[in-house]
Amino acid sequence: MSLSVRSCSSLASHLRSQWRTVAQNAVHMVRGSRRNWRAPLPIVAMLVLILPAALAACGGSGGASSGSDTLVFGAPVSLTGSLSHEGTDTLNGYQLWAEQVNAAGGIKVGDKTYKVKIKYYDDASSAQKSAQLTKQLITSDKVNFMLGPYGSAATLTDEVIAQQYQIPMVEGNGAAQAIFKKNNPYIFGVLSPSPEYAGAMIKAALALPNPPKTIAIINANDSFSTEVADAAKTLAASSGMDVVYSQSYPANATDLSGVLTQIKTSASGGAPDMIVGSGHEGEALTTLKQAKQLGIDPKLWAFTVGPALPDFATTLGGDANFVIGSSQWTPQVKYQGEDLFGTAAKYEQLYKAKYNAEPSYQAAESTACGLAFQSALQKAGSTDPQKVRDALKGLDITTFFGPIKFSASGENDTKPMVTIQIQSGQVVTVYPSNVANATFQYPTPPFGQR
Amino acid sequence: MARQTANREPVADADAAPAPRENREWQWSLGIGVVILALIGTVPLLGDQSVLSLWTFILMYCVLAQGWNFIGGFAGRAAFGNVAFFGIGAYTVSLLLLQNKPFWLGLTLAPIIAGLFAFLLGLPVLRLRGHYFAIATLGIAEALGEIVQAKNIGAPAGEISLTPPDLNFKVSNALFFYGFLVLSLLTLLGTTWLTRTRFGYALVAIRENEQAAESLGIATYWYKVSAFVFSAVPTAIAGGLFAYWQLSFDPVGEGGAFDVTISVAMILMTFAGGAGTIVGPILGAIIIEYLDQYTSIAFPTFHGPLLGLLIILVTIFLPQGLVRLIQELQRNPAGVKQSYPMRVKQGVRRVTRFILSNGI
Numbered sequence: 001m002s003l004s005v006r007s008c009s010s011l012a013s014h015l016r017s018q019w020r021t022v023a024q025n026a027v028h029m030v031r032g033s034r035r036n037w038r039a040p041l042p043i044v045a046m047l048v049l050i051l052p053a054a055l056a057a058c059g060g061s062g063g064a065s066s067g068s069d070t071l072v073f074g075a076p077v078s079l080t081g082s083l084s085h086e087g088t089d090t091l092n093g094y095q096l097w098a099e100q101v102n103a104a105g106g107i108k109v110g111d112k113t114y115k116v117k118i119k120y121y122d123d124a125s126s127a128q129k130s131a132q133l134t135k136q137l138i139t140s141d142k143v144n145f146m147l148g149p150y151g152s153a154a155t156l157t158d159e160v161i162a163q164q165y166q167i168p169m170v171e172g173n174g175a176a177q178a179i180f181k182k183n184n185p186y187i188f189g190v191l192s193p194s195p196e197y198a199g200a201m202i203k204a205a206l207a208l209p210n211p212p213k214t215i216a217i218i219n220a221n222d223s224f225s226t227e228v229a230d231a232a233k234t235l236a237a238s239s240g241m242d243v244v245y246s247q248s249y250p251a252n253a254t255d256l257s258g259v260l261t262q263i264k265t266s267a268s269g270g271a272p273d274m275i276v277g278s279g280h281e282g283e284a285l286t287t288l289k290q291a292k293q294l295g296i297d298p299k300l301w302a303f304t305v306g307p308a309l310p311d312f313a314t315t316l317g318g319d320a321n322f323v324i325g326s327s328q329w330t331p332q333v334k335y336q337g338e339d340l341f342g343t344a345a346k347y348e349q350l351y352k353a354k355y356n357a358e359p360s361y362q363a364a365e366s367t368a369c370g371l372a373f374q375s376a377l378q379k380a381g382s383t384d385p386q387k388v389r390d391a392l393k394g395l396d397i398t399t400f401f402g403p404i405k406f407s408a409s410g411e412n413d414t415k416p417m418v419t420i421q422i423q424s425g426q427v428v429t430v431y432p433s434n435v436a437n438a439t440f441q442y443p444t445p446p447f448g449q450r
Numbered sequence: 451m452a453r454q455t456a457n458r459e460p461v462a463d464a465d466a467a468p469a470p471r472e473n474r475e476w477q478w479s480l481g482i483g484v485v486i487l488a489l490i491g492t493v494p495l496l497g498d499q500s501v502l503s504l505w506t507f508i509l510m511y512c513v514l515a516q517g518w519n520f521i522g523g524f525a526g527r528a529a530f531g532n533v534a535f536f537g538i539g540a541y542t543v544s545l546l547l548l549q550n551k552p553f554w555l556g557l558t559l560a561p562i563i564a565g566l567f568a569f570l571l572g573l574p575v576l577r578l579r580g581h582y583f584a585i586a587t588l589g590i591a592e593a594l595g596e597i598v599q600a601k602n603i604g605a606p607a608g609e610i611s612l613t614p615p616d617l618n619f620k621v622s623n624a625l626f627f628y629g630f631l632v633l634s635l636l637t638l639l640g641t642t643w644l645t646r647t648r649f650g651y652a653l654v655a656i657r658e659n660e661q662a663a664e665s666l667g668i669a670t671y672w673y674k675v676s677a678f679v680f681s682a683v684p685t686a687i688a689g690g691l692f693a694y695w696q697l698s699f700d701p702v703g704e705g706g707a708f709d710v711t712i713s714v715a716m717i718l719m720t721f722a723g724g725a726g727t728i729v730g731p732i733l734g735a736i737i738i739e740y741l742d743q744y745t746s747i748a749f750p751t752f753h754g755p756l757l758g759l760l761i762i763l764v765t766i767f768l769p770q771g772l773v774r775l776i777q778e779l780q781r782n783p784a785g786v787k788q789s790y791p792m793r794v795k796q797g798v799r800r801v802t803r804f805i806l807s808n809g810i
Contacts, residue, residue, distance in 0.1 A: 080754050081704050121750045126705030128696055129746075132507065135500035136747060156611065156698050164619045178611060221600070222607035250600035251607050 071107065071114045071383060073098070073373070074137030075147040076158065081125025086362050087150040090173055092355055093366025094118045094147055097374075100340045100350065107374050110381040116370075119143055123154060130154035134161045144383060145169075147369050148189075150362070152176035152224050159187040168389040170372050172365030176224045180409040188392050188410045190368040190401065191328050194224060195231030196417040197304040198276055200326045202235050204419035204431035205274055205300055208442050212273030212299055216245035216263045218256075218287075220279035225251070228278040228304055244272050253283060257290050264296050274300040281306040288319055292447040299443035300324065308361065313425045320422045322444035324430070327420050328361040329401055332429040332437045337399040339371045347400045368401035375404075479728035479773075480642045486732060487635050494624045502623055506695065508739045509630035511719055513688040515731035516637040518716035520681040523725035524650060525674050526657025527576070530713050531587030534571075534594050535564040535682040537708040539689025540699065541598060544610045547694065553615070557690045564686030565679045572678040576671065588710065595708025598701035608701035612694065626695040630688065634732070637684045641728050644680075653677055654726065715739075722764050724771030733772050767805045778804050 075094055078087025098116045106113040119141055123130035130149045137143045138161065146162050148155050148171020155174025162169040163184045170188045171179075177194055179187060198217075205212050215236050219229035226248065236243050245266035247259050264271055275298045277287050284306030291297075300322075306312050307325025331348040341347040347367070351359035372395060377383065380391035396405045402415040419431035421441060428438035444450070493505045514536065521529045542563050543556035575586045598608040605611065615622045644650035652673045655663035664670045689707065693699065700706040715738070723734025741760060745753035768775065779797040782788075788796070 079751060122746055122753065124704060124746070124754075128699065128705040131696070132500070132503050132743075133746075135503050139498050139500045153609070153698070153700055157696070160614070160697065220607070221602055223605065223609050226606045250596070 069106075069112070069114055070117050071145070071377075072117050072119050072141070072143045073145050073147050073370070074134070074141065074143035075118055075120040076123045076130045076133040076137065076149045076154070077120050078125040078130075078150045078154070079122035083125040083150050086173070086360075087122075087125065089360045089362040090150045090366045091118075091120055092351075093172070093359075093363035093368075094120070094370060096351060096354055096363070097340075097367045097370030099354070101370070101374065104340060107377050109377050109383055114377075114383070118147070123149060125151075127151075127153040127157045131157040131161060134158040138162070138165045138167055143167075145373055145385070145388065147171070147366070147373075148173055152179060155179050155187075159184050162186045166389075167385050168373075168392055170369040170392065172369045173362060177227055177411075178223060180407075180411050184410070185393075186389060188372065188406050188412075190372055190404055190412050190415075191365045192415045192417045193411045193413055194227045195235070196415075197228045197326050198232030198278055198302075199235050200417035200419050200431065201276065201302040201304075201324055202232060202239065202241075204324065204440065205302070205442075206239055206241075207431065207433075208440060210442075212241070214242045214244045214267040214272035215274045215276065216266055216272040216298075217243065217276045217278065218246070218259055218263070219248050219277070220251040220253070220283055221248045222251045225278045225280075225304070229276075232276055232278065241274075242267075249279075249283075251283075252280065254286060255290075256283065256286050257294065260287065260290050260294055260296060264294060271296050271298045274298055274302060277301075277303045277306075279303075279305065281309055281312065285312070285315055288316055288323070292319060295447075297444070297446040301444060302326075307422055308420055308427060310358075313422050313427070317425075318450045319447060321424060321450040322421065322441055324419055324421045324440075326417050327429075328417055329364040330361070330418055330420060330427070330429045330435075331359065333400075333402065333418060333435045335398055335400055335402055337401070338397055339374070339399040341367070341371075341400040344400050364401050368399055368404065371397075371399050371401070372404050475777075476642055476645050476728060480638070483638045483642075483729040483732055484635070486729070486736070487631060487638065490736075491628070491631055494627055499620065499623060502627055504740075504743050506623070506627045506630055507743075508736055509627065509634050510688050510692060511715060511735040511739045512634045512732045513630060513637055513684050514712065514716045515719040515723070515735045516634065516641060517681045517683070517685040517688070519641065519720050519725065519727075519731045520644070520653075521674075521677045522681075522717060523720055523727070523731070524644065524653040524657065525677040526653075526726075527674065527677075528580070528584040529587050529678070529681070530584045530710075530717070531589070531591035532681060532685055532716055533708055533710060533712040534587075534591035535568060535685040536689035536692070536712060537591070537594060537598070537701065537706075538564045538567055539686030540693035540707040541604060541608075541610075541689075541701075542686070543690035543693045544604050544612060547612050548604060548610075553694055556694075557687060560686040560690040561683040564682040564689075568679045568682035569675060572675040576674045576678060588713070591708055591710060591713060595702040595706060598708065603701075609698070610693070610700075610707075611698040614697055615694065623695075626691055629691050633684060633687055633691070638728070638732070640680075640684075641731075645728060649673065649676070657726065718761060721771055722768065724773030727771065727773040730771050730773040737772075767808055769808055775801055775804070 077091045078084055095118055098118050101107060101116050106115045119137060121133040123133055134146065146167050146169035148169055149158055150173045152174040155171050156179055159169055159179060163186045166186060168186050168188065170190060172190045174189065175191055175194045179189065217229050217232050219225045233243055233246055245263055249256060249259055263275060266272055277284050284303040302324045304326055307323050308327045313320040331344050333344045335344065337343065347364065348359055351363060372392065375397050376388050376391035376395055380387040393406060404412055405414050407413045416432060418429050418435060420427050421430045423438060423441060430436050430438055430440040490505055490509065494502055518529065518532050521527050539560040542560040546556035547553060571590060575583055578586055602608065652663065652668045655668060656670050656673060660670055701708050703709065719734035719738045720731045722738055723732065724730025742757055745756050749756055779801050
């Protein structure tokens, strides 16, 4: 900081001379002649304007008074940082649930009806901060129950604290299996576990009339992407596909040409029939761009994360067409729920009315967390955390999001994921066939002819 | 500290000249530092785990800022990569724990490995000057994080997950709190010792004018390398404590063990408190980390810009830190005896002028 000042470029010295004049004015002002108080005025004005705005901004969740007839749900979410996009969707999902519950009169627990309130903090996309805020929510704010943060990393740190204080936590945004391997009886995940991410796509491909015979699987080396890829290899091999190539690469890699060059000749006839990428959106984009340059044309491209996101198709244009992806939920799924929302279409409509945007699956799975708590509270007939935890363990309901039934480890392992495909720039659901709103287009024409 | 005279002779008469008062400054600083840390030491008695966790973070940043103060505050080098030592400490402890080796072994090896790394790294990079040094250190820290992630060190993608210590969680949280407290106290003693030795004076001389220091016969290069090693040691121990306290962490990204924002936090806190002073880093860490936490709880949707605004104001109006302000308040430029209210009045006036002339 002082360094840049010391190495004074001409600009710096120019600024300095200007500031010096201002400084002299200021010193003069302190000595007594108030008429010279000019230059600092904008700064004071800025402060005066900003501080009330800041105070007003906190109004949203400032005073958390958990009255006797209000149940407070704590949620550390990522509103800033690298996960702010998904974190905001998570919060939207929680708040839509709370709003609908309160509009319907609240949750009836035993013979008492409770309103609900979401108490949230921004964890700035940091798992450490998320853990700190979970402690804050449980010990200082004394929330009744915990909703999960966004992402596996934060869920892994936060569930430990929920367990320490014996507060049940229902999460919808951490899919890594490590979350459920800690023998923690207080963590419940409403989303389909990680093997489904690639499993849904492989099952969709196998259901085709002329399914792909050879498959290559590449993955980022983070634990979630690795889990998904390992499950994909097992499933593909046991389903009679020939896994001709599998390779991991560093997470967030910006050059995958080495991996792709090896894929190009991995099957006996050149490129394999199907290429599965398990990683993040950036890597999926890189894979397709570099494959186009290298002339790699499998019959099917599949990515666990990316195709479901809106900017995937806009970034790639025509090259995104025919690409399949997996999704926890789409507005097309056809469950007849017994919950507040009932159907995906109704959820989409309510979400659009409140936020003026299409609901992402992150929002839907977050809303589903609230629904799980709601059913468990009604079933338990008590707000006691232990009784609610026991009710969650035995929960078996169908919601607009899908079935919710937790395994012994807390995973919702009966819910299938859906396979989506990009067709003419639009995301459509193609598998399972009972929820599909479009037919699976296969095989993929070469780059340039899509 | 540059203003301190190197007069080592015992002073007989306390109110003879300004010199003895200046000599007592380090005692005051040390005393204030010890009192602050002792007050923080009572936090576990409150019994609130979230408050305890906040103050554990604050103490961790106290140690990190104090560590950065050696190379950044005393030697005046813009080291942007000190988080590398933190990460090395965290991964040394984690790798040993994953091998079922005891925690104390990791905590002993962490500073040795980080110190050795600082020495070997310092040999080339401390030959660089100004911005080049800043960029080189920044790059090294980033590269280490990327290597840990790419090479799956400790776990896939370096995503460490440790088994908690076999203790009640409240007890272990309190133990980690006192671990950081003791570490901060030791670093405080080290810093105080530094200001009283030839080594410390040499570093200050290097900061003020490296060529002049060299011409006075100070082996500037080796002093800088030593300061780098000095700053690595407490940082690595803090990293080791952090690893076993948090149990799960990533190498890169927000909150990761090699996250560059930790480097930035060390620098910011040291400057806010007072670079090259004894209690400055502690004060800076307490204020910045507390405000960060306070704003994120009181203004969940607005804390980023608000904290940013505070930092801007601090850097504009207090570029030399809080301790410098206190020194200015106490200064007696005329050297005459004045009544106490008069001294306060004059001091406040000087400080007001000092703040205003700093920024604008």
